[in-house]
Amino acid sequence: MIIATLAFYLFAIVAVISALNVIFQRNPVHSVLWLILTFFNAAGLFVLLGAEFVAMILVVVYVGAVAVLFLFVVMMLDINITMIREGFLKYLWVGASIGLILLIELAVVFGGWVMSPESEGLRGAPAPAPGAVSNTEALGLLLYTDYAYVFQAAGLVLLVAMVGAIVLTLRRRPGVRKQKISEQVNRRVADTLEIVKVETGKGAS
Amino acid sequence: MTFEVSSLIPALPEIFLAVAGMVFLLLGVFRKEDSTQIISWLGVAAMAVTGYLILRGPASAVTFNDLFIVNGFTSFAKILVLIGGALTMLMINSWAQAAKTARFELPVLVLFATLGMMMMVSANDLISVYLGLELQSLSLYVLAAYQRDNVRSTEAGVKYFVLGALASGLLLYGSSLVYGFAGTTSFEGLATAMRGSETHIGVVVGIVFVIAGLAFKVSAVPFHMWTPDVYEGAPTPITAFFSVGPKIAALCLFLRVLVGPFAPMIEEWQQVIVLISILSMLWGSFAAIAQRNIKRLMAYSSIGHVGYALVGLVVGNEEGARGLLFYLLIYLFMNIGTFAVILSMKINGKYVEEISDLSGLSKNHPGMAMALAALMFSMAGIPPLAGFLGKYFVFVAAVNAGFVPLAIIGVLSSVVGAFYYIRVIKVMYFDEPAAAFDKPDMVNGAIMTLCSVLMLVYFVVPSRLVEGAEAAARALFLG
Numbered sequence: 001m002i003i004a005t006l007a008f009y010l011f012a013i014v015a016v017i018s019a020l021n022v023i024f025q026r027n028p029v030h031s032v033l034w035l036i037l038t039f040f041n042a043a044g045l046f047v048l049l050g051a052e053f054v055a056m057i058l059v060v061v062y063v064g065a066v067a068v069l070f071l072f073v074v075m076m077l078d079i080n081i082t083m084i085r086e087g088f089l090k091y092l093w094v095g096a097s098i099g100l101i102l103l104i105e106l107a108v109v110f111g112g113w114v115m116s117p118e119s120e121g122l123r124g125a126p127a128p129a130p131g132a133v134s135n136t137e138a139l140g141l142l143l144y145t146d147y148a149y150v151f152q153a154a155g156l157v158l159l160v161a162m163v164g165a166i167v168l169t170l171r172r173r174p175g176v177r178k179q180k181i182s183e184q185v186n187r188r189v190a191d192t193l194e195i196v197k198v199e200t201g202k203g204a205s
Numbered sequence: 206m207t208f209e210v211s212s213l214i215p216a217l218p219e220i221f222l223a224v225a226g227m228v229f230l231l232l233g234v235f236r237k238e239d240s241t242q243i244i245s246w247l248g249v250a251a252m253a254v255t256g257y258l259i260l261r262g263p264a265s266a267v268t269f270n271d272l273f274i275v276n277g278f279t280s281f282a283k284i285l286v287l288i289g290g291a292l293t294m295l296m297i298n299s300w301a302q303a304a305k306t307a308r309f310e311l312p313v314l315v316l317f318a319t320l321g322m323m324m325m326v327s328a329n330d331l332i333s334v335y336l337g338l339e340l341q342s343l344s345l346y347v348l349a350a351y352q353r354d355n356v357r358s359t360e361a362g363v364k365y366f367v368l369g370a371l372a373s374g375l376l377l378y379g380s381s382l383v384y385g386f387a388g389t390t391s392f393e394g395l396a397t398a399m400r401g402s403e404t405h406i407g408v409v410v411g412i413v414f415v416i417a418g419l420a421f422k423v424s425a426v427p428f429h430m431w432t433p434d435v436y437e438g439a440p441t442p443i444t445a446f447f448s449v450g451p452k453i454a455a456l457c458l459f460l461r462v463l464v465g466p467f468a469p470m471i472e473e474w475q476q477v478i479v480l481i482s483i484l485s486m487l488w489g490s491f492a493a494i495a496q497r498n499i500k501r502l503m504a505y506s507s508i509g510h511v512g513y514a515l516v517g518l519v520v521g522n523e524e525g526a527r528g529l530l531f532y533l534l535i536y537l538f539m540n541i542g543t544f545a546v547i548l549s550m551k552i553n554g555k556y557v558e559e560i561s562d563l564s565g566l567s568k569n570h571p572g573m574a575m576a577l578a579a580l581m582f583s584m585a586g587i588p589p590l591a592g593f594l595g596k597y598f599v600f601v602a603a604v605n606a607g608f609v610p611l612a613i614i615g616v617l618s619s620v621v622g623a624f625y626y627i628r629v630i631k632v633m634y635f636d637e638p639a640a641a642f643d644k645p646d647m648v649n650g651a652i653m654t655l656c657s658v659l660m661l662v663y664f665v666v667p668s669r670l671v672e673g674a675e676a677a678a679r680a681l682f683l684g
Contacts (some may be wrong), residue, residue: 105410109382114405116398119388149216149269153324153336156223157343160317163230164347167310168362 008048015041028074036067053136215266215275218258218283219323225251226316233309241307245298248312252291252319259283265680267329271391274329277680281530281673282326282457285537289449290319292541292652296442296548299648303554304440306352315446318344322454326461331380331390334458338376338422341451342369348446349439361438368431372421379414382407395466409473415462416477422455423511426484436504441556444500445544448507453533456514460529464521464681471521478519483614485512490621498558499547502625503540506584509622510536516615517599520606526678528599531671535595535663539583542656546577549645549653560629565638573645574633576657581630583660585623591663598671 018041021034039062046055126146128138143151213220229247233240265276294315301307321341328334346369350362384390386408387398399408421428436444463474489509496502514536517529550557567574583592596619603612645653663670 109407109410112405113385113407115385116387116401118398118401119386122388122394122398125389146270147272147332149272150332150336153333153340156317156320157336157340159227160314160340160343160347163310163314163317164343167308167314167347168350168353 004048008045011041011044011048015045029071032067032071032074035070036063039063039067051135053134053139212268215263215268216273216327217262218255219320219327221258222251222255222316222320222323225254226313226320229309229313229316233313236309239307240309241298241301241311244309245294245312248294248316249291251316252287252294255323256284256287259287265683271393272330272333273327274392275327276683278457278461278526278530278677279327281677282453282533283323285453285533286319286322286326286450289453289537289541290315290322290446293442293446293449293544295648296445296541296545296652299646300440300442300548303646311348311351314344314348318348318446319450322450325454325458328458328461329392331383331395334462335373335377335380338455338458339373341454342373342422345369345447345451348443349435351443352440357438358440361435364431364438365435368421372418372428374418375414375421376418379411379416379418382411382414386411392462392466396468399467399469404470404473409470412467412470412474413477415467416474416481419455419459419462420481423452423459423515424508425481425511425515426488426508427481429485429488429508432508433501433504436507437498437500437558441500441544441548441558444503445541445548448503448540448544449537452507452511453537456511456518456529456533459515460518460526461681463518464526468521475519475521478515479608479611482512482515482519483611485509485515486615486618487512490618490625493622493625496625497560499550499560499563499629500558502560502629503543503547506622506626507540509618510584513596513599513615513619516603516608516611519608519611520602522602522606523675523678523682524602524605525599526681527671527675528595528602530674530677531598532595534670534674535583535591535660538656538659539580539592542576542580542653542660543584545645545649545653545656546573546580549573549642549649551643552640554643560632561636562639563629563632564636566633566642568638569641570645573642573653576653577633578630579657579660580653581626585626586619587623589664591660594663 015038018034018037022031022038025031025034039058043055043058046052046058126142128141133141225248229244229251232247233244236243259280262280263275264280267274294312297311297315298307301311318341321337321339321344324337325334325341326337328337346362346366349365350359352358380390383395386405387395389395389398417428421431424432436447439447463471463478467474485508489505489507489512493502493505493509496505510532514529514532517525517527517532519525520528547558548556550562552562563577566577579590583590586593586596588594596615600612600615603609603615
């Protein structure tokens with residue numbers, strides 16, 4: 001038990017510190033690297049909660065794809081971060097006061113938080129009984145049966161995102177030299193090689 | 206758990222449209238060159254088939270584990286969305302052919318956006334609301350930025366995307382608060398949970414966030430800032446698409462969410478909607494006066510129209526819903542017709558967008574001037590044109606429910622609105638003639654004729670249309 005508690009504090013503290021570092025780093029590449037560390041620690045927290053599937057997904061999707069994509073974007077775009085930060089102090093008090101107001105509102109909302117009497121039962125209702133199946137299996141059972149519609153709809157959203165990315169970025173440039181394998185394979189000797197009989201003493205012309 | 210094929214039947218129109226979209230995508234990829242034309246027409250055909258499937262489908266059903274609902278209301282709204290989608294798809298195609306920017310993804314994206322709208326209207330759960338909304342919005346962001354070499358168009362796309370993502374965030378945050386209160390996201394479950402207990406601040410905040418997210422999508426004041434810029438920057442036929450389908454779908458969704466799961470909280474949300482409605486009507490009228498660009502004018506005009514439609518939502522009863530649906534029906538044809546005219550504002554093949562460019566239209570193209578005059582009078586709500594009846598039904602519903610001040614503000618702001626609509630007519634008929642426009646192409650000519658004639662002669666068959674809206678409203682309140 002004590003190990004779990006220690007592990008929790010370790011993951012939580014490192015997660016918070018690295019999250020703060022994401023914001024305060026001067027170099028955006030360092031920010032992304034700290035972000036990856038944050039994701040790893042969040043995954044650790046999920047493992048402690050017994051949600052091993054979510055933890056693995058977090059590592060695979062966020063660290064493996066999203067964070068690496070960020071890294072590419074950050075390195076390729078070469079954004080001048082000092083220019084973006086120029087108005088930072090000027091707008092700081094506006095942002096901070098709005099944030100403060102929102103924080104107070106949130107405190108009011110959650111201070112007086114009430115749940116509807118049936119909510120406890122309803123919340124657990126869709127999921128299979130805990131302990132009966134592993135949580136990967138439980139997610140699968142829900143996602144491919146009760147929520148199949150939502151799953152398919154999410155697939156369509158991703159399809160549109162893909163089509164959109166192609167529409168907005170794909171350009172056909174004329175004059176680009178591409179390797180055309182079929183043409184290379186289909187070349188015959190006769191197309192390219194000419195055999196010339198050179199008579200002695202005349203030379204090739 | 207067993208699967209029955211019959212459980213797919215209620216969603217057959219959506220499934221058909223989704224499959225059609227994917228087939229067109231493949232067709233476009235394999236045909237490579239100039240398949241936009243054929244895919245556009247096939248897309249219109251697919252929408253027609255979808256409409257037929259909706260009409261022939263079950264009158265009322267719930268499927269996919271209560272995530273998806275079909276009833277008279279959803280069918281009515283979906284037919285409106287499909288008409289808007291099909292007509293604008295033709296306009297987009299003729300524009301793309303003329304402007305030599307045709308790519309086959311264009312009609313496919315319009316198709317997927319329309320599918321998203323249908324899914325929004327049919328959503329019976331906050332999760333399916335969100336996914337429908339995202340499918341629609343994502344397609345629209347791409348469409349707004351379609352002319353990627355044009356700074357205005359890309360700016361429109363980026364603005365729409367950033368603000369739209371923010372609005373989706375608000376909606377999701379609100380939904381999570383509501384879920385935290387009720388423990389469920391299904392509409393029935395929410396309605397039960399809210400009926401059973403007195404109001405709590407947490408759930409009210411959640412509903413306000415949901416309303417803010419939806420108000421952004423219908424571009425109601427104070428969530429309208431993106432509208433004029435996006436309308437002006439996006440290619441004109443795509444603006445036409447923005448101004449009908451998404452508005453209609455989002456307003457229908459607004460209606461379904463507020464009078465469905467949140468109906469027991471009517472006291473709380475009513476004041477919010479009253480405020481949004483009044484602000485939209487006033488801002489839509491006053492800010493439009495200063496506009497010189499006709500697309501910006503249409504943006505403010507659509508903000509105003511959303512304000513009038515929301516009056517029907519405020520009332521929150523069957524009469525109000527009928528008013529709103531009828532308003533949307535009229536609004537659909539008014540707007541598409543007007544955009545068909547705007548798309549015909551071409552001088553030597555170059556598009557012009559200033560209101561002053563319309564001067565002398567009555568001399569050069571008397572037919573087009575007459576069509577635009579009919580549409581503008583209708584927008585201003587002058588009897589006996591169709592636009593008048595649309596406004597009449599929502600205001601009567603408001604008065605009958607005791608919202609007399611709201612109705613008075615509505616009528617007054619529509620008087621202000623009449624000023625700028627009629628100014629367009631004045632420019633056409635009385636100003637010094639400017640350069641003549643090119644002859645409008647066939648599609649736009651046909652659409653503007655159809656819409657303006659509808660505005661003029663609707664009173665031959667008004668009862669059929671009103672009955673349609675009434676049946677839809679009744680189905681909504683039956684549950």
